[in-house]
Amino acid sequence: MSDKIHTKDFLALELLKANLPEMAVKAAAGYYHDFLSPLTFPDIQLANDLESAGTPAALALRQRHFRGEFDASKAEADEWAASADGRAAMAGLMPKGGEP
8 A cells, every 4th residue: 555545545445446335435434444433443344344245356355454454554543643532542541640
């Protein structure tokens, strides 16, 4: 994958190539993304949706997903960690007083 394209967009393009346009729209909106999704486990949802689609192309994408090909990049993880949501999540992991 190119570092110039967001992983949600890369997944959306691959879903379009696999003739899964409804899933592609969800992917482009971040539905399956590690940090953008409203879901607790978007990776499991992606695997389940690809399995439900059941086409050879969908099942091939599912295997690529299992290999981590559509995981958020380090840059995306860093961007999330610096965001208000990321900072709040990290603060919630730390005991009161901020020391581990």
